[in-house]
Every structure is written in structure tokens, then in C-alpha cells.
Amino acid sequence: MLKAVKINMEYLEQPVGLGGIPWFGWILESDRKNVVQKSYQLQIADDLRFERILYDSGVVESEESVHVEVPWERTEGQGIRIGEKGKAWREIQSCREYFVRVRVSDGVEESPYSDTASFVTGILDRSEWKADFITAEEETDSGKSGSTCLKKRISLDGEVESAWVCGTALGLYRLFINGEKAGEDEMTPGWTSYQKHLCYQTYDVTDLLKEGENVLEVMLGAGWYKGKMGFLLLRNNYGTRTAFLMQMTVRYRDGREETFVTDESWQGRPGPVTFSEIYDGEWYDARLESEEYESEGMREAGRAAEGNPGRDAGEGQEKEGTAGESGNVREWKKVSGIAFPKEALTAQPGSRVRKMEKLQAQKVILTPEKETVIDFGQNLTGWVHFQVQATRGCEIVLKCFETLDAQGNVYTANLRSAKQEIHYICKGGGPEEYHPLFTFMGFRYVQVLQWPGEVKAEDFSAFALYSQMKQTGTFQCSHPLVNRLQQNILWGLKGNFLDIPTDCPQRDERVGWTGDAQIFCRTACWLMNTYTFFRKWLKDVAADQTPEGGVPHVVPDIISGKEENDWLLSQGTHSAAAWADVAVINPWTMYLTFGDKTILEEQYESMRKWIDFMKEHSTDYIWNYRLQFGDWVALDAEEGSYFGATPNDLTCTAYFAYSTGLFVKIAKILDRQEDAARYDALHDRIVEKFRRTFFKEDGTMTAQTQTAHIVALYFDLVPEAFRAQTARRLTELLEKENGHLVTGFVGTPYFCHALSRNGYVKEAYDLLLKEDFPSWLYQVKMGATTVWEHWDGMKPDGTMWSPDMNSFNHYAYGAVGDWLYRVVLGMEIDEKDPGYHHSIISPQTGDAFDFAEGSYESVYGTLKVRWEKGETEDIRRLWITVPHNTTGEIRLEKGAGEIRADGLEFALKEGIPTARCGSGEWEIVYRKSLCI
Numbered sequence: 001m002l003k004a005v006k007i008n009m010e011y012l013e014q015p016v017g018l019g020g021i022p023w024f025g026w027i028l029e030s031d032r033k034n035v036v037q038k039s040y041q042l043q044i045a046d047d048l049r050f051e052r053i054l055y056d057s058g059v060v061e062s063e064e065s066v067h068v069e070v071p072w073e074r075t076e077g078q079g080i081r082i083g084e085k086g087k088a089w090r091e092i093q094s095c096r097e098y099f100v101r102v103r104v105s106d107g108v109e110e111s112p113y114s115d116t117a118s119f120v121t122g123i124l125d126r127s128e129w130k131a132d133f134i135t136a137e138e139e140t141d142s143g144k145s146g147s148t149c150l151k152k153r154i155s156l157d158g159e160v161e162s163a164w165v166c167g168t169a170l171g172l173y174r175l176f177i178n179g180e181k182a183g184e185d186e187m188t189p190g191w192t193s194y195q196k197h198l199c200y201q202t203y204d205v206t207d208l209l210k211e212g213e214n215v216l217e218v219m220l221g222a223g224w225y226k227g228k229m230g231f232l233l234l235r236n237n238y239g240t241r242t243a244f245l246m247q248m249t250v251r252y253r254d255g256r257e258e259t260f261v262t263d264e265s266w267q268g269r270p271g272p273v274t275f276s277e278i279y280d281g282e283w284y285d286a287r288l289e290s291e292e293y294e295s296e297g298m299r300e301a302g303r304a305a306e307g308n309p310g311r312d313a314g315e316g317q318e319k320e321g322t323a324g325e326s327g328n329v330r331e332w333k334k335v336s337g338i339a340f341p342k343e344a345l346t347a348q349p350g351s352r353v354r355k356m357e358k359l360q361a362q363k364v365i366l367t368p369e370k371e372t373v374i375d376f377g378q379n380l381t382g383w384v385h386f387q388v389q390a391t392r393g394c395e396i397v398l399k400c401f402e403t404l405d406a407q408g409n410v411y412t413a414n415l416r417s418a419k420q421e422i423h424y425i426c427k428g429g430g431p432e433e434y435h436p437l438f439t440f441m442g443f444r445y446v447q448v449l450q451w452p453g454e455v456k457a458e459d460f461s462a463f464a465l466y467s468q469m470k471q472t473g474t475f476q477c478s479h480p481l482v483n484r485l486q487q488n489i490l491w492g493l494k495g496n497f498l499d500i501p502t503d504c505p506q507r508d509e510r511v512g513w514t515g516d517a518q519i520f521c522r523t524a525c526w527l528m529n530t531y532t533f534f535r536k537w538l539k540d541v542a543a544d545q546t547p548e549g550g551v552p553h554v555v556p557d558i559i560s561g562k563e564e565n566d567w568l569l570s571q572g573t574h575s576a577a578a579w580a581d582v583a584v585i586n587p588w589t590m591y592l593t594f595g596d597k598t599i600l601e602e603q604y605e606s607m608r609k610w611i612d613f614m615k616e617h618s619t620d621y622i623w624n625y626r627l628q629f630g631d632w633v634a635l636d637a638e639e640g641s642y643f644g645a646t647p648n649d650l651t652c653t654a655y656f657a658y659s660t661g662l663f664v665k666i667a668k669i670l671d672r673q674e675d676a677a678r679y680d681a682l683h684d685r686i687v688e689k690f691r692r693t694f695f696k697e698d699g700t701m702t703a704q705t706q707t708a709h710i711v712a713l714y715f716d717l718v719p720e721a722f723r724a725q726t727a728r729r730l731t732e733l734l735e736k737e738n739g740h741l742v743t744g745f746v747g748t749p750y751f752c753h754a755l756s757r758n759g760y761v762k763e764a765y766d767l768l769l770k771e772d773f774p775s776w777l778y779q780v781k782m783g784a785t786t787v788w789e790h791w792d793g794m795k796p797d798g799t800m801w802s803p804d805m806n807s808f809n810h811y812a813y814g815a816v817g818d819w820l821y822r823v824v825l826g827m828e829i830d831e832k833d834p835g836y837h838h839s840i841i842s843p844q845t846g847d848a849f850d851f852a853e854g855s856y857e858s859v860y861g862t863l864k865v866r867w868e869k870g871e872t873e874d875i876r877r878l879w880i881t882v883p884h885n886t887t888g889e890i891r892l893e894k895g896a897g898e899i900r901a902d903g904l905e906f907a908l909k910e911g912i913p914t915a916r917c918g919s920g921e922w923e924i925v926y927r928k929s930l931c932i
Helices: 139-143 293-302 480-496 514-527 531-543 582-594 598-616 648-669 673-694 706-714 720-736 748-756 761-768 776-781 811-824
Strands: 003-009 016-018 024-029 039-045 053-056 072-075 079-082 090-092 097-105 117-121 133-135 148-156 160-170 172-177 198-204 212-221 243-252 257-261 267-270 275-277 281-285 336-338 345-347 353-360 363-366 372-388 395-401 421-425 432-434 441-450 460-467 473-477 827-829 838-841 851-858 861-869 875-882 887-891 897-900 907-909 912-917 920-927
Touching (some): 003 117, 016 198, 024 097, 148 243, 160 172, 212 243, 372 480, 473 480, 473 811, 480 514, 480 776, 582 598, 598 648, 598 673, 648 706, 673 706, 706 720, 720 748, 720 761, 748 761, 748 811, 761 811, 811 827, 838 861, 838 875, 875 887, 912 920
Parallel strands (some): 016 117, 198 345, 281 421, 838 887
Antiparallel strands (some): 039 053, 039 097, 072 079, 079 090, 097 117, 133 243, 148 267, 160 198, 160 243, 172 212, 363 372, 372 441, 372 460, 395 421, 473 851, 851 861, 861 875, 875 920, 887 912, 907 912
16 A cells, blocks of 8 residues: 655654745655655645645646645745645744645555644744843853843733744753743753854743743753853853843634743843853752742752852852852842844754663772772763752762773773763752753763762663754674674764764863764764754854855864964864865765755855865965864874874865865756856866876875875776776785774775775775774774774773873764765665665675675665675675665676576676666575676
């Protein structure tokens, strides 16, 4: 039976808070093969029963089941209108839920209407914002990291039909209505380039309201906005006072509508959390919790309280005064307004930070130095949660950290100045619970510095915090260490995709390094649906570019203009090759993954400006500029240096060519023909210059490093006559290191690809499966549960790499995950028909695994591949599932013979047995011993 299922809007299911009318998509289900959609009918209504249909497409003859747009227009000052075929435009209102259904036909049968999906609009026109930012802080509070509370009592004079809140903050906020928290999001509104781009969130609060008096409360924390941030450890990077903005639309059952906003009629006072910083942790005193009705939900959410911060609140941090038992500083007072450009406000319909997983503590350890430590068994990013019953005034102190040292004792040196501490003073009188509210930690272990009585594992759990994204990829094989590596890569993503793509979650850094995000983007797109996450962050990449197009090293950019006293960043704060190229490579990767041109349109000017910046600062098409990180932390670096041996001129020019070539493809896709021609000519000149400069007449490269050969091969910069020679030389350089890599951030992501693409599949497998230092599996055998920043973060004897920069949750080297999907499983995107509308399936099975299997949930449905060795070593059995409404091209290993495959016809294509297939499940058996 044919069905349309999983309706999505801009790749989100049931999005809440859209800033416009989304495009739509759905997945086809059928028990038949070769199913292709012939037509669809899409309807949008403002009621669940579809009695008030606002839009009906009618039967549309089309195969399109993703990126389906409906006609709509934005009218200045009038919101949005949606079109209905042959009829009048219908108005779409802000803060309202709309319902969607679709039915399809494949020419054989017609489906029933799908299950109903819905989307909720945010504020559709900026002129509709009536709220103002309000604060309870004074200018003298600029050096403080305590929280504030804001409150407003409102009265509702009827039965509520629906109510929606749109809220955001300068700082972090938690909104409560009648003591209950609105929504499940945490660390809202996230981190953006505030003055240029600030997200707001939309929540359904219908069930939190009641007829009569209601209490609105919000708790604000410093967060990224005014807290101490970045390796320069500066405060007030965006402003000196936290503030909140909220607009609530209430619709009554009798048809009336009422709006409630933040304004100077609200009241404020010092909040329950007396100290909270992203790096240092959180302090509060539960003895000072309010007994007022409106704070019940706050106590439930985090046992939040005000009072003495207890131990040292951090270097340079002013301790905040205790309210004392009398509570004399807790009196409500009038708030004040703060000016902020509402043009920066942007709806955030999804991918918001939440408590995604809960892990129970595994065991309690007593170290050789008699330290009490809780082990969660997994390095993660998030919160410790505990339950306790103790006498009034008893103080609990915990410290989060990543790893034990060689002797099994607490190791915190790699946190640098970050404290990652929790201080909690018990209220007494019964059970109490707590987790932080306005910070997060990177940890596997928790040191118990103070605790009443026996420390029991059952009293402790941990919440993993990261941006909500649907997991899309799975991989498993017969090698248990590789399976653990795959899990480590996934946990690295979870730990570093907390609103922005960070470099690490534990030390005093945690910023959006563009290089890490670029390197890992393709792997991330296999593992999770990252579209909304990256789309939001790429807006800040564009917003923070320099006027001439330079791309900052970190986004949001909190270092430019403040870097003069930093030994490294004083050399330059933007435009490093491989880092800044995120402006082109990430949008291109999103396009390949989703087949979506919107991301290319949105980022086009940012991409063009970056290419122009490189051109402007190149000399005869050799590109280099101020501070370059090169092959960062490569093992062929000089002793004591972070910079690999591959010359910057080479890596910079290689990326100059690569990004320019991608931009040419993008210009053609968007039909920008003049740009395509101009930048195509530029690309040709860069490639020609690269070849003349970095290849000698005999075909050898001027730089005899692994990375030089990798980027030349992967970026197609090698003269064709020298390709085989260059690939062979790469294997020689590998063998020179006894089969080990010595690459850093630039070379590592592409190493296995450079080998397997050029006939060295066995060598690529051998490289992946190395178990001694340096290798991916060395980390696994050393007990890693995430990916490390350094190959030798922990040495074989348990001693550590330099604590200056030694994260044990740093996903960049996890980019090898892309090779597992694209080569081991053989799932590849066709650039000419992206988004997995036409997939190329070409597994390179090697001899190391008995089987490998995996899947990817594309926008069309799930693509699956499994292969295994047959009854003899040279037999391969292959199972492939191709989503409906898509096609595939199956390419077996070169020279494969004795092929058996019902329903498929194989023919040689460039020496490779190849067959086209439609949707459905396919099984193939072939003999590999005939492969050449």
C-alpha cells in the first residue's frame, strides 16, 4: 500500500516558531519496488479537521517530494499571505498553529491522506513586536555573574483557546508561568552575534495558563553575553546587563485576542543563582529559596536559590553579597528598559539545546590520593544531577573533569583556568535535587570535594546537553574497535554541537572555531540532521565577516579588536586557510546532503566575498595571509610547535583553488552565469599556478609531507600525468612512518580518501586499523569515549600531552567517519542530482572486515547498505535498500565477476560492473577474487 509519511517542514518535524512559510517534504512508503511519485496534493488548514482549508494545491503532476513550495508573499507591515490555486490570498497569522496533509500517486495507486503534521509561526513581521527588552541589573552589575528574576502578574478574563510566547534574552533565560517552565529548551537563546543576529524561541503555553490571575517569571543568567568568554578571558563581550524580551499572544474561546509584553511595568530582583559562568560552574544556597507560589517551578527545575557563593567565585570575579536569612536584598523593584535593534531578531524553529540523554553514574572510585570520584563511563557535555538529604547549611562541592592521570588520580590541568565546579548549600528538611541552570561542563568524572555522608552512585546522574537534531546515520562492522570509534565520533558531535559547533566543551575556550566545523561538517551530516543547526550558525559566519570578506577564526567572533596581548592571535584574527573556507565548504556540503538551493542562496554573498578576499590578498595566485594555522598540530611539526611541516603557501593555495572551484559549481547551480565564468577562469589560473609552483618537472612535489600529497590529490590539483606517481609517493611517505599518519587538521580528514580514490584501498584500511600510536584506534584502546584533540593526548604510559591544549573531546579527527560511510559502505551523493535523489552505491569491501552495515535517513527515506563475506573469502554478498522516489547506481569493485542479482543488469562502465536500480531492496552476490 502506498503511503506518504513523515511530513517535514524545512527538514523539521512539527517545527514551532517559523519566521515564514516553510517548504515541505514527505517520504513514500510502499511494499513495491521502483516506486516513483507521479503527483501530489498538499493541503494547509488552520484546524485539525481540515474544515477551514487555507491552501489546496490540487493535484500537481510532479515527482518532487522534498523542497515543495507553496505560493506566498510577505507584505510589509501586513505579515504573510498564502495563495490558493485560482482563489484569493489567505492571511497567515503570527503565533498560530497550522496543519498539513498530503496524498500522492505513483501511477499505480493513490495513497490516502497522510497523518496530519503541523507547524507554528513565530512573529512574521518585525513591526508586530510590541515588547521591549527589560533588565533588573544596574550598570554597576557589569562585573557580576549572578542571576536576576523578573516578574509580572497578569489577569485573564476568559477561557484560553491557545497561547504562544515568543521570548529571547541578552544572556540566558528560563521562563516560568505559574511556577512551570515554558518548553524543554536549555541555554536559550544560545550564542549568536547578538547585535546582528539574535534568535528568539516560540512556546505553546496554553496549558500553563488559567482563567484569572497568572504569574509570569523569568530567571536570567550572564551566559555568553556578559560572562567571561574566550581564550582572552574577557567579560562583557556584548553588553554589561542581562535583559529579557517576551511577547505572549493569548486567544480566547470567544474569539478575542490579547497580547502581553515585557515593559517597565514588570518587577525585578537579584535571582536565586549567585554565580554562574560558562567555564567556572554555578553557586547557590538553597536556604534562600523563596516560599512564594511563583517559585515552585524554579525549585523543581534546579533547586535554584540565592545567597553566598561559598568558595572562591573565580579569578577576577567579584563575589556577590549574600541575601542572608533576612532576605533584605530580595525585594522586588522597578525594572528598566534596554535599547536593542529588533532587526536582529530571528525565529529559531528547531535545533535548540535540550537535555537529550540521561546517564546514571556507573561507580564511585577512591583514587590512590584518597579522592572520591564518580565515573559516568562516558565523556559528555552537560550537567551533573544529584539528589541529597542533609542538614540546613550543609555545603556540597563538586568538580567536573575528563580523565584520570597515569596513577589513577584526578587530572584537571587540561582545564586550564576553567573551574567546572558546583556549589550547593542545602536547605534541609527533606530531599533536595539540583542540576546547573546557566552553564555546562565537559566531563566523564566528578570529584566529590564535599558531601554529607556516604557517596553513592545511585544519587548521581548526568544529562547530556546538545542541540536537538535527529540522528540520521548508523554504522557497524565486524571490528569492535571501529564500532567504538564510530560511537566516539558520535559522542564528539554531541559534546560539541551545543548551539554552535565548539572546539571543546571543558577548558576555558569552547568557542566556534571555523576550522573544526569545516573539517567535520561532512561527517556530521552523516550522523545527524544538521541543516537547521548549521543554517543558523552560518548566518553568524556571514554577519561576522570583515567588510572586505575575511572570515574570523572563531564565530561568533569575540576576539577581533581585543587580541593585542595574545601571542598567537595578535598575528591575525581572521582568514586562515581551511578555517575561513567554512564559508564555502559548509554550504556546499549542506547542498549535497539535502539537495537544497536555499542555503546556497542565503550564503552566496558571504561565499563570494571570501573568494574575493583571497584573490585580493594573493600574489600571482599564491595565497597566504597573516596568521595561518596550516596543518595544525601535525606530528611532523618541529619540537614544541603546533604548526605542521607542510608550507602555508601550499595549504593556503590548495584551499584557494578548492573553494573557488566549489564556488564555480554553486554559481552554475544558481544560474549566476557571469560569476560562474569569471570565477572558473580564476580557478584555472590558481590550479595552473599551484602545479607550476609545488610540482617539479619530474612530477615530485616540492613539499615531501603526507599532507601536501593528500590535499593535492583530494582537491584534484595534481597534473594528470603525475597522479599515479603522487599517490604512490603518498604510500611511500606512509610506509616511511611504519604505516602511521603524521598529519594534522588539514591532512587527516582526507587521508583515507586520497588513498582509496587512487587504488590504495588496502592501505586506507590498514591506516584506519592501526592500533598503536599514532592512530584512531590507539585512542580507543587507551579507553577514549570521544575523539581527542591530539594523537598523543594521553601517552602509552598514561602521561599527558601539554596541558596547554589537550582536550579529550575534540571532534576534528573524527572526520574519518565520512570515509566509513562513503567508502566502506559505499554510499555516495551524485553531485548532479544531490540530496540522495540519485545515490551511488559502491562499497570497497577490503579484506579486514567480515561485514559492514549502515544506513542514512535521507530526506527521501532510508538508504541502507550491508555487505559480508560469503561462504568463501572471495565471495561478497551485498544488500542495498534504496528509498522510494529515488534511484541508484550500483558500482561493484573493479574486476568483480560471477555476479548474481535478480532484477539488475550489470555492464562495464569504465571497467567497473555497474547497474542502475530503482527503489526497493536489492541483493547481489559476486566473486571478489576476480577483482584487479
